[in-house]
Amino acid sequence: MILGIIEHDGVQLDPYGLQMLTFARDLSARLNTSLEAVLIGKSAESSGEQIKNFGISKVHLIQHERLEHYAPEAWAESVIQLLADKKADLAVAAGTERGNELMAHIAAKLDLPLASNCSEISHGDGLEITRLRWGGSLLEETSLRDNVKLLTLALNIVEAQESSANPVDFEAFTPTLEDKDFRVQLSGREENTAEGVTLKTASLVVGGGRGVGSAEGFKVLEELAECLGGVVGGSRVATNNGWRPHTQQVGLTGNRISPKLYIACGISGAIQHLVGCKAAKNILVINVDREAPFFSKADYGVLGDLHEVVPALISEIKKVQ
Amino acid sequence: MNILVCVKRVPDPGTKIELTADSRAVDTSKLGFTISPHEECAVEEAVQMIEEHGGEGTVLTLGLPESDAQLRDALAVGMERGILIETDGSDWDPGQTAKAIAAAIEEDQTRHGPFDLLMFGNESADSGGFQVGIRVANALDLPCITGVKSMEMEDGQLVCKREYGDGWEVYKIPLPAVVTVKEGLNLPRHPSLRGTMKAKKKKIEFVQPEKVSAQLVMNRLRHPAETSKEVEILGEGAAAAPKVIELLRKLEVL
Numbered sequence: 001m002i003l004g005i006i007e008h009d010g011v012q013l014d015p016y017g018l019q020m021l022t023f024a025r026d027l028s029a030r031l032n033t034s035l036e037a038v039l040i041g042k043s044a045e046s047s048g049e050q051i052k053n054f055g056i057s058k059v060h061l062i063q064h065e066r067l068e069h070y071a072p073e074a075w076a077e078s079v080i081q082l083l084a085d086k087k088a089d090l091a092v093a094a095g096t097e098r099g100n101e102l103m104a105h106i107a108a109k110l111d112l113p114l115a116s117n118c119s120e121i122s123h124g125d126g127l128e129i130t131r132l133r134w135g136g137s138l139l140e141e142t143s144l145r146d147n148v149k150l151l152t153l154a155l156n157i158v159e160a161q162e163s164s165a166n167p168v169d170f171e172a173f174t175p176t177l178e179d180k181d182f183r184v185q186l187s188g189r190e191e192n193t194a195e196g197v198t199l200k201t202a203s204l205v206v207g208g209g210r211g212v213g214s215a216e217g218f219k220v221l222e223e224l225a226e227c228l229g230g231v232v233g234g235s236r237v238a239t240n241n242g243w244r245p246h247t248q249q250v251g252l253t254g255n256r257i258s259p260k261l262y263i264a265c266g267i268s269g270a271i272q273h274l275v276g277c278k279a280a281k282n283i284l285v286i287n288v289d290r291e292a293p294f295f296s297k298a299d300y301g302v303l304g305d306l307h308e309v310v311p312a313l314i315s316e317i318k319k320v321q
Numbered sequence: 322m323n324i325l326v327c328v329k330r331v332p333d334p335g336t337k338i339e340l341t342a343d344s345r346a347v348d349t350s351k352l353g354f355t356i357s358p359h360e361e362c363a364v365e366e367a368v369q370m371i372e373e374h375g376g377e378g379t380v381l382t383l384g385l386p387e388s389d390a391q392l393r394d395a396l397a398v399g400m401e402r403g404i405l406i407e408t409d410g411s412d413w414d415p416g417q418t419a420k421a422i423a424a425a426i427e428e429d430q431t432r433h434g435p436f437d438l439l440m441f442g443n444e445s446a447d448s449g450g451f452q453v454g455i456r457v458a459n460a461l462d463l464p465c466i467t468g469v470k471s472m473e474m475e476d477g478q479l480v481c482k483r484e485y486g487d488g489w490e491v492y493k494i495p496l497p498a499v500v501t502v503k504e505g506l507n508l509p510r511h512p513s514l515r516g517t518m519k520a521k522k523k524k525i526e527f528v529q530p531e532k533v534s535a536q537l538v539m540n541r542l543r544h545p546a547e548t549s550k551e552v553e554i555l556g557e558g559a560a561a562a563p564k565v566i567e568l569l570r571k572l573e574v575l
Contacts, residue, residue, distance in 0.1 A: 009486075070490075072465075095451075097468045097483070100444075104452035108459035113416060113536035116451045133448050133542070138338055138347075140448070141541040152451075183464040188491040190482070204574050228574055236334070236358070239508075246505035252334060252446065253358045253504040261574050270335035272446075278548075282572055284565070285552070293337070295552045300568055304558035312559035316566050317575065 001086060002028050003060070005038040005079060005093040005102065008047035016094035018160035020153045021054045024092055025163060027121055033089075036060060038082065040075055041067045045170055055163030060086075061172050070098070071185035076105035078175040083148060085173070090127075095152040107150050115144055117154040135252040135275035156279075197231055199248060199255045204230030204263075205280070207250055208238055209273070211266020211287065211306055215243040220310045221265060227317045233257065235267045251276035265306040269294025286310065322376035322474075322496075324367040325436045327422060327454075328360040328395060330388040331447045344541045346412065347447075356391045358504045359442030365509040366472065366502065367440055368399035374474065376437070377401045381425065383418055385410040389525055396520035397512035403525035404429060414537040415448075419456030421530035426461065428528075438479070441501040443468050458499035465499040466492045470506050 004024045006017030021037065028035035036058040039048050044061050051059055062078045079102070083091055091106065093099035095117040107114035119139070120130040126145030132154050133140050144151070199205060206225040208218055218232065225232045234244035236251050250257050251273045258279035265286045267273060274297055277283065285298040286306045295301050302309050332338060333353040341348045356364065367378045380395040382388045383406040392403035406421050413421070430436065439461075441454030458465035471482040471489075479498055482489045512520070555564040569575035 072467075097485070100451035101455065101467045104455040105459065107416075107452060108419070108456040111416070113414065114450070114452055115537060117449060134338065134446065135449065136545065138447075139543050139545055140539050141543070142537055142539050144537070146536075184466055184492060184494055186490055187493050189485070189488055190491060191488040228569070230574075242508055246508070249505070261569075261572050268335075271337065272334035284555075284568065296549050298552045299550060301552045301554045302556060302558075302561040302565060303554060304561065308559045309561060312562040313565055316562040317569075320566060320575070 001033055001088045002031075002035045002090045002092065003038050003079070003083065003086065003088045004035060005040070005091065005099070006051075007094070007096065007098055008039055008041075008044060010041075010043035011047060013047050013050050014094065014096065015160060016096050016099070016155050018050075018054065019156070019158050020092060020094040021051070021056065022161045023153050023158045025055050031123060034058075036086070036088075038062060038079065040078060041070075048168070048170060052168045053162040053165050055166060056168060057166050058169045058171060061170055062175060063172055064175055064177055066177060066182060069186040071182050072098075072101050072105055073184060074177050074181040075102050076109060077177060077181045078173075079106055080109060081175045082173050089147060090149045090151075092151050092153060095154050099152050103150050103152050110148065110150075112146050112148060112150055113144060115142060115149075115151040118151050119154050119157050121151075134271060137271045137275055199231055199233050199250065199257050202231045202257065203260045204228050205233050205250070205257050205259045205261075205277075206230055207233040207235065207262060207264045207267055207277070208244070208306070209235035209265070209267030210237045212238060212243065213266075217307070218243060220307070220314065224263070224310055224314055224317075227314060227321070230259070235270075235273045249276075264294060264298070265310060267294060268292045269297055322370060322374045322437045323379070323434065324370060324376065324438045324440060325379045325381060325426065326360065326363045326367045326395065326400065326440045327381045327457075328364065328391055329357045329442065329445045329447075330354050330382060330384050330391045331357045331445060334358060334446050340542055340544070344543060345539070347542070354391065356394060357442050357446045359444070359446075359502055361509045362504050362506040363440040363442060363502045364395045364398060364400060365507045367438075368510075369507065370438075370474070371399070379404060379429075379433075379436070381406070381422065383413065383421055383530070384408055386527070392525055393517075393520045394512065396523045396525075397516040398510055399516070400523075402523060404528060405525055406528045406530045408530070408532075412539045413532075414535045414539070415450040415452045415456060416536045417533055419453045419460060420533050422453070423457050423460035424531065425528050426457070435497060437496045439463065439497070439499045441499065443501045443503045454499055454501035461499075463497055463499050464494045465501070466494060467501040469500050469502045472500060472502075472506070
């Protein structure tokens with residue numbers, strides 16, 4: 001039996017959890033086993049209504065008076081007890097921060113391997129697994145052969161797809177938890193005060209890298225972004241030099257963007273950066289170096305110094321606006 | 322406050338990764354190396370906390386003997402001593418790595434006293450397993466907060482924040498504890514010439530680990546299917562502007 005653990009906010013299920021359910025549903029069919037969902041914490045049942053459209057017939061609700069706020073070790077301990085109780089042989093969560101954290105605690109406590117951020121799974125002697133390295137720019141093939149297999153599914157590998165609507169059987173499970181399981185527990189939330197379009201949601205992003213040369217150099221990129229109703233991002237070189245705040249980094253260790261158009265100025269196109277912008281629908285690269293790797297990943301290119309091209313572009317836009 | 326920072330030597334995140342002929346490893350012959358980005362921030366944060374609260378910083382890595390270059394980088398910006406858990410450069414899985422690190426920490430603490438804080442990167446830039454810090458925390462029975470992008474001491478407790486959804490989650494824990502951090506926590510300083518000179522005299526201890534058997538064996542590495550595009554060059558220099566305007570109109574962003 002496969003247990004799929006889904007995050008929820010008390011109202012809705014996490015969209016990545018629904019991707020995971022879609023993937024796990026297919027996996028359970030191929031492994032000829034059943035898939036049951038797991039929801040943890042208060043108000044899980046109301047979120048769970050959505051599950052009936054995903055071809056799941058049973059949902060385990062892990063409930064405990066102290067599980068109101070997220071506590072990674074208490075969650076891990078709860079899932080461990082459920083795994084043993086149901087004699088499940090595979091547990092999977094989406095490869096979100098929490099999903100990876102939860103599964104790593106479970107793996108550590110059970111002294112089992114965890115295959116994180118998997119992208120493909122096939123049936124062999126055990127499970128043959130492909131998982132992401134370098135944010136997906138390199139793939140690792142590995143296998144899981146233990147009696148209980150633990151994995152997380154990389155994000156956006158599949159689209160969440162509904163299946164036949166099933167009547168869902170909700171089954172409560174109350175774990176036995178100790179004070180120690182709550183030594184780390186969420187103690188509060190702070191909302192971001194900044195409003196408006198963010199890098200993650202922007203439909204147009206103007207990015208700058210080493211070629212911008214300085215913090216002041218970004219002024220023309222800001223102006224271009226403003227003309228087009230977009231936002232500014234930077235490569236790791238730009239944020240590491242303090243030209244832009246880290247919150248504006250596009251890349252492996254920053255934001256993943258998916259705009260309609262990404263205008264990349266003075267960025268060579270290192271893997272670190274490409275991982276962050278590969279979901280852009282169109283990429284326009286402005287660079288002096290025709291050999292820059294970014295040109296082979298871009299849809300459009302302008303060969304030239306961004307400090308000449310961008311101001312010319314701004315004045316041309318102003319003429320027609 | 323005595324702080325241990327565990328770092329990983331990884332190929333420079335800007336370089337192109339080539340594989341060896343048998344696809345069992347990354348071809349490192351032409352690569353430059355660096356401390357994995359998240360851990361650079363862990364080192365910086367440790368140095369700042371020690372500047373504020375006193376204490377000593379220790380930096381640890383597991384890898385080939387030449388990983389001492391990365392330890393020296395950390396010693397050059399203010400860490401005081403290094404521990405290098407020596408391997409033959411083969412792929413150690415997260416469980417093996419965590420067990421060797423936990424054993425080295427326990428052994429070190431019997432001679433140098435306990436660490437108040439153990440810091441890791443949230444995940445390594447290369448293998449990205451998201452679990453070594455958590456495994457070490459469990460092995461040493463310490464609380465662990467992951468994905469931290471802001472941390473400070475407040476009334477004897479460590480207050481950590483991490484991003485969640487559109488906002489931040491706040492966690493408070495007493496020390497000793499394990500924290501795994503992410504880039505953006507701070508802006509790491511560059512070593513000064515004086516710091517680099519001083520680092521040469523700082524002590525690095527080499528540890529021979531016991532290698533337990535691997536749980537997650539890497540069979541092969543491969544590149545994802547190439548998605549190279551045929552780029553359409555719109556023009557050169559400022560003269561390309563009108564063509565770009567056409568493109569912006571076509572894509573309906575203008």
